[in-house]
Amino acid sequence: xxxxxxxxxxxxxxxxxxxxxxxxxxxxxxxxxxxxxxxxxxxxxxxxxxxxxxxxxxxxxxxxxxxxxxxxxxxxxxxxxxxxxxxxxxxxxxxxxxxxxxxxxxxxxxxxxxxxxxxxxxxxxxxxxxxxxxxxxxxxxxxxxxxxxxxxxxxxxxxxxxxxxxxxxxxxxxxxxxxxxxxxxxxxxxxxxxxxxxxxxxxxxxxxxxxxxxxxxxxxxxxxxxxxxxxxxxxxxxxxxxxxxxxxxxxxxxxxxxxxxxxxxxxxxxxxxxxxxxxxxxxxxxxxxxxxxxxxxxxxxxxxxxxxxxxxxxxxxxxxxxxxxxxxxxxxxxxxxxxxxxxxxxxxxxxxxxxxxxxxxxxxxxxxxxxxxxxxxxxxxxxxxxxxxxxxxxxxxxxxxxxxxxxxxxxxxxxxxxxxxxxxxxxxxxx
Numbered sequence: 505x506x507x508x509x510x511x512x513x514x515x516x517x518x519x520x521x522x523x524x525x526x527x528x529x530x531x532x533x534x535x536x537x538x539x540x541x542x543x544x545x546x547x548x549x550x551x552x553x554x555x556x557x558x559x560x561x562x563x564x565x566x567x568x569x570x571x572x573x574x575x576x577x578x579x580x581x582x583x584x585x586x587x588x589x590x591x592x593x594x595x596x597x598x599x600x601x602x603x604x605x606x607x608x609x610x611x612x613x614x615x616x617x618x619x620x621x622x623x624x625x626x627x628x629x630x631x632x633x634x635x636x637x638x639x640x641x642x643x644x645x646x647x648x649x650x651x652x653x654x655x656x657x658x659x660x661x662x663x664x665x666x667x668x669x670x671x672x673x674x675x676x677x678x679x680x681x682x683x684x685x686x687x688x689x690x691x692x693x694x695x696x697x698x699x700x701x702x703x704x705x706x707x708x709x710x711x712x713x714x715x716x717x718x719x720x721x722x723x724x725x726x727x728x729x730x731x732x733x734x735x736x737x738x739x740x741x742x743x744x745x746x747x748x749x750x751x752x753x754x755x756x757x758x759x760x761x762x763x764x765x766x767x768x769x770x771x772x773x774x775x776x777x778x779x780x781x782x783x784x785x786x787x788x789x790x791x792x793x794x795x796x797x798x799x800x801x802x803x804x805x806x807x808x809x810x811x812x813x814x815x816x817x818x819x820x821x822x823x824x825x826x827x828x829x830x831x832x833x834x835x836x837x838x839x840x841x842x843x844x845x846x847x848x849x850x851x852x853x854x855x856x857x858x859x860x861x862x863x864x865x866x867x868x869x870x871x872x873x874x875x876x877x878x879x880x881x882x883x884x885x886x887x888x889x890x891x892x893x894x895x896x897x898x899x900x901x902x903x904x905x906x907x908x909x910x911x912x913x914x915x916x917x918x919x920x921x922x923x924x925x926x927x928x929x930x931x932x933x934x935x
Contacts (some may be wrong), residue, residue: 506817783807786857798845809833820885827929836861837895864898881911
């Protein structure tokens, strides 16, 4: 039967749900509930309550509670987003003029600095040009002076020669010849002596020229030119010698400064090796001088940092604690019995360094540290005060008041806390 029906082009179904879906598609019925309503209408004889009938058979089930809760949550999200947009818009309105003003200020500062630099360079620039012109003029004048001096010497020699010749001729005219040969012999000897002296000077001059890789001149003009060139080289060598002397002094100063810094660092290292705390050597020397002058033991004037340390199980916070407590740790704790003497001594001395000291007053009987409770992650909870110190209670109160900051392990907690510190040493303190 099924084969025949399929052969005839009929579509067969094994159950009602597929058939119902096929039927609804053929007749354009969207919901299965419409068929259910049709079935109920056909099979029922009467309608008792029309409202209940319509609600049960004609309306789709609807969970209004979940829809309302979703709408409320969506409205809250939209409201928060709207508030965030308004806040961001206000921030943009406030910061936009600042950015423009900052850029304009930076541009003006750069322009002013450029003009200042250009103005500062004008005086040395023109001074250099003037110096070059004067040097050139001096060189020309010196060359003219040398040439004129040589010409004067030559003319003087010529004048002297001519004067001698005039005298000789006058004597010859008077004597009609007599001692002419003797005069010529004397002149020859004198000229030979001059020749030897000049030859020695020439040999010495050529020897000196060979040392500086210069060839001997062949005429007077070449000699004057060479003389001027040698003078310029000598001036350059004198300048180079002066520069080398200045460099030697600078290197010597740098060496001595480095040696002083090395000595200071070595002293600091030795001092740190001898000490049990990280108090600077300069502060230790000031306390030593103070104790020696007032005959007070060092244990009576401790530094705050010598009485405080990080708990052994909190060593990961040691670096951050040292950064936050550094200024407080370098302060001297002065009991009331020594406070006046210490203050007078400090007032009389020129320490050459900054010294901070606190007047530590003993608590009255029954007076407790009190104060607000510490933050659960407070840095103070990670510190230990020397138990046998007479300043224990005072230090405990100061630490609670000054350094009750939350130790944050995450950036979210750091932004959330009012006073906070991270392991890396980043500190937030609105006060």
